[in-house]
Amino acid sequence: MTGNRWLRSSIFFALLLLLALPSLHGQDLKSFEQRITTKVLPNGLTLILCERPDAPVFSYSTFINAGSANDPSGQSGLAHMFEHLAFKGTSQIGTSDYAAEKLALAKVEAANDAYQAEALKSVGRDEKKLAALHKTFLDAQAEAHKFVVPNQFTDVAERNGATGLNASTGLDETQYFWSMPENRLELWAWLESGRLSDTVAREFYKERDVVNEERRMRVDSSPTGRLVEQFLATAYVAHPYGRSGVGWPSEVAQITATEAMAFHKKYYVGSNIVVAVVGDVKASEALPILEKYFSRVPAGPQPEEMTTVEPVQFAEKSVVIREKTQPFYLEGYHRGSYKDPDDTVYDAISDILSNGRVSRLYRSLVRDQQIAAAVEGFSPFPGDKYPGLFAFFAVPLPGHTPAEMRTAIHKEIDKLKTAEVSDAELAMYKTRARASLLRGLANNQGLANTLTEYQTRYGDWRELFRQLDRVDQVSKADIRRVAAKVFVDSNRTTAEIDTDAQPAAAPQATAQPAGAAQ
Secondary structure, three states: OOHHHHHHHHHHHHHHHHHOOHHHOOOOHHHHHHHEEEEEOOOOOEEEEEEOOOOOEEEEEEEEOOOHHHOOOOOOOHHHHHHHHOOOOOOOOOEOOHHHHHHHHHHHHHHHHHHHHHHOOOOOOOHHHHHHHHHHHHHHHHHHHOOEOOOHHHHHHHHOOOEEEEEEEOOOOEEEEEEEEHHHHHHHHHHHHHHHHOOOOOOHHHHHHHHHHHHHHHHHOOHHHHHHHHHHHHHOOOOHHHOOOOOOHHHHOOOOHHHHHHHHHHHOOHHHEEEEEEEOOOHHHHHHHHHHHHOOOOOOOOOOOOOOOOOOOOOOEEEEEEOOOOOEEEEEEEOOOOOOOOHHHHHHHHHHHHOOOOOHHHHHHHHHOOOEEEEEEEEEEOOOOOOOEEEEEEEEOOOOOHHHHHHHHHHHHHHHHHOOOOHHHHHHHHHHHHHHHHHHOOOHHHHHHHHHHHHHHHOOOOHHHHHHHHHHHOOHHHHHHHHHHHOOHHHEEEEEEEOOOOOOOOOOOOOOOOOOOO
16 A cells, blocks of 8 residues: 555544544543542542433442552462452351351361461371361361352342442452442442452352362463463563462462451552542532441551562573464563553554554564464553563464564564654554543443543543643654664563474483594
């Protein structure tokens, strides 16, 4: 496509994009400021209310500024456990008799401690004693389970119109969210504040087994899952981004309810939580309700910032998995966090290389060379709170290899270093970035999620609109400069699934008598 035709096509696409987004009318900072109320409670918890009376519903997001990267050493998978415990209820819901259940749970913990102490002995372990302790542990769990009212928390929410009940644990944060009729606001506030302030480690060890099974499905039984885990463990030597997000098997198998509650006490404090409610709510009426319930969340000091800094990588590293499965290629380059002044430049590079069928990587590897079924460059990975990676992956078509993917991807990367992108490519990035951000604000759930994230990351939700200014400031020279700085061999880690047979072992040298002919 010639430059002029490409520019005309880009402008036409941009116009279609804008025409397709009529709901974005009034999606500017001034209009939001008129509808948003922010309140920091005495316990440090931040409430954000956005009035949107378009329909008699509301959506919310609770954002905990802690994720798997905050798992204590030796306790990987701990943050993820709260995604499971969040739906188990509190001392008031999910139990038939909490006073009796509390005593039973204490016995479960004591039985687990005794069992683990024997199981972890490196010498002198008594197998008969271990079996007896394990039976005591299982019996204690069965006794505690008698008081459980299964799924009561979820049932109460759904019977009152809740939809989209979910939670997610990332490396950087944990989020809880759903939507509900506006006349159930107080019930929601009671439910949500309760599971933040009155957490019960109910069925903890049952859920620990669920997490172990999740790991087996997502990682151990998935060649790509294993590749990504080994890739990150190789790319990082110091920072927790190199640890398994779902947890290392031996550590998940040993984490305890006591350790989980210590994690909760540290990170689930008001100063580390932002809650946003978006929909048919009036701040003057809703704020007193939210203050009443969310003031129950314990106050506490802001958890200390992580001080571990990943050292500069000075040599290329690689991972190769050889097995008969779908070949796969992955590579990554260290880059800065979301606070990096060049954060939007990385977004521009990702967009130009990978956004849709007109992107450079798609046109080269999929359309023109027909060597890949899929290819993409994306950033940041695996998180953005701390310095992450700019990563690329490609899935070879039959008859093609990861080595071909590597060569083709590097060819497109090198073009960014040696020549400026076109005016049309840069303009399309800016149009798409603006449309994508604003489109995410068009629905209540998307806006609630965005408000909590920006309030947490920047201390001010208004920063999401300043993001648009940074997008507009990206230049062609910025893209070339950042590409030349980051995409260098010594900063690269590669990983691939190779279906070729393993190389033949080198023949062993045969010892010869001294003085024998060579």
